[in-house]
Amino acid sequence: MFNATDHLFMARALELAQQGLYTTQPNPRVGCVLVRDGEVVGEGWHCKAGQSHAEVGALETAGLRARGATAYVTLEPCSHHGRTPPCAEALIKAGVARVIIATADPNPLVNGEGIKALTAAGITVNLGLLESEAKVLNLGFIKRMSAGLPWVRVKLATSLDGRTALANGVSQWISCEESRADVQHWRARSSAILTGIGTVLADDPQLTVRDAGIDLHGRQPLRVVCDSQLRTPHAARLVQHDGALIYTTSIPQSRGISEVVQVGSDSKAGVDLPFILRDLAARGCNEILVEAGATLCGRLFELGLVDELLLYVAPVLLGQDACPLLRLPLIEKMSDRIAMRLVESKPIGSDLRLRYELKR
Numbered sequence: 267m268f269n270a271t272d273h274l275f276m277a278r279a280l281e282l283a284q285q286g287l288y289t290t291q292p293n294p295r296v297g298c299v300l301v302r303d304g305e306v307v308g309e310g311w312h313c314k315a316g317q318s319h320a321e322v323g324a325l326e327t328a329g330l331r332a333r334g335a336t337a338y339v340t341l342e343p344c345s346h347h348g349r350t351p352p353c354a355e356a357l358i359k360a361g362v363a364r365v366i367i368a369t370a371d372p373n374p375l376v377n378g379e380g381i382k383a384l385t386a387a388g389i390t391v392n393l394g395l396l397e398s399e400a401k402v403l404n405l406g407f408i409k410r411m412s413a414g415l416p417w418v419r420v421k422l423a424t425s426l427d428g429r430t431a432l433a434n435g436v437s438q439w440i441s442c443e444e445s446r447a448d449v450q451h452w453r454a455r456s457s458a459i460l461t462g463i464g465t466v467l468a469d470d471p472q473l474t475v476r477d478a479g480i481d482l483h484g485r486q487p488l489r490v491v492c493d494s495q496l497r498t499p500h501a502a503r504l505v506q507h508d509g510a511l512i513y514t515t516s517i518p519q520s521r522g523i524s525e526v527v528q529v530g531s532d533s534k535a536g537v538d539l540p541f542i543l544r545d546l547a548a549r550g551c552n553e554i555l556v557e558a559g560a561t562l563c564g565r566l567f568e569l570g571l572v573d574e575l576l577l578y579v580a581p582v583l584l585g586q587d588a589c590p591l592l593r594l595p596l597i598e599k600m601s602d603r604i605a606m607r608l609v610e611s612k613p614i615g616s617d618l619r620l621r622y623e624l625k626r
Contacts, residue, residue: 268366268395275299275306275338276368276395282311282320283340283403288454289314289483292550294341294371294407296320300328300362302335314483319344321353325360333361340400342371342393345379354380357389364390368400372411406457406552409573416457416547418571420556420563421449422591423578423617429588430560435468437589441578444615450477452576457551458488458511461504462562463497463536472503473557488551492562494536496526513537513545535565543571564593567604575606575622578614 282297290312298320300308310323321343325332343353365384384391406417423441424430431437459473473489489510491498496516504510509523518526530538566572597603606622
């Protein structure tokens with residue numbers, strides 16, 4: 267169905283989609299390439315919610331040359347009226363002859379309707395070219411639309427002996443400067459950064475993207491705190507400026523510009539973590555980066571809420587009395603162990619960055 271040329275143009279469409287990695291939230295990252303007689307006549311990508319979708323940008327560039335062209339799109343063209351008109355309708359009006367789509371859109375407002383509209387208009391539609399690559403680019407959006415939950419990525423820095431801080435709680439810095447800079451990119455692509463009150467009180471983090479080379483188009487990830495007893499200080503750095511979203515089991519009280527949400531309790535984590543993740547998904551969060559301590563991270567693993575572990579391993583030893591990587595309940599059978607699949611291994615400065623996906 268697909269030849270080498272098709273692969274080449276879809277790969278280019280994925281490159282274009284990648285340009286929206288930090289900015290499309292809550293929308294998916296999408297790229298489009300229009301090709302006529304073997305020549306690229308238009309390119310586009312979605313940059314920011316409310317702005318033109320990838321297909322529209324490519325059609326505007328192509329103009330009349332779009333008629334009879336083939337469109338390579340990384341995600342099924344939308345078929346509904348939102349902030350912008352339907353992309354399927356724009357492709358039909360432009361007179362494209364063929365649309366090649368990497369993956370279908372699980373959004374209930376689309377979910378095959380875009381393909382149906384194109385087919386009904388007499389346009390040839392082929393689905394599935396570089397599908398796995400397209401899904402990886404939008405794993406958070408796909409999970410939110412299909413399961414009502416965000417993609418949860420836990421970030422931890424550890425010594426070679428699996429420790430995250432000295433026995434006295436000091437953890438700055440286990441990882442090298444290059445690793446800390448690398449984390450900024452993972453923050454930038456996230457819809458929200460989740461932490462616990464223990465981390466807030468111990469480190470007073472900002473949880474913002476501070477790399478001047480990353481253009482977020484004015485956006486910062488939502489800062490989220492699990493704080494059962496509502497102890498977040500009014501002067502905490504992460505509640506300044508745009509504020510934060512604080513989940514508590516206590517009676518909500520004013521926290522200035524922060525939003526406080528009362529949730530149910532959890533005997534180990536203090537707050538109802540499944541509810542919090544569902545609520546964040548309802549707020550449009552696709553990817554969540556967890557930067558927290560061993561207790562909160564361990565509870566997320568225990569409840570099966572983690573999709574990915576981002577682990578920075580430093581070539582140091584901290585000793586047996588240092589703080590553990592995760593606090594997990596006793597596992598008595600090997601069949602109950604938490605299994606992961608290595609996705610990537612990459613040297614970062616003097617550290618090693620490992621990425622694992624959880625096996626379900």
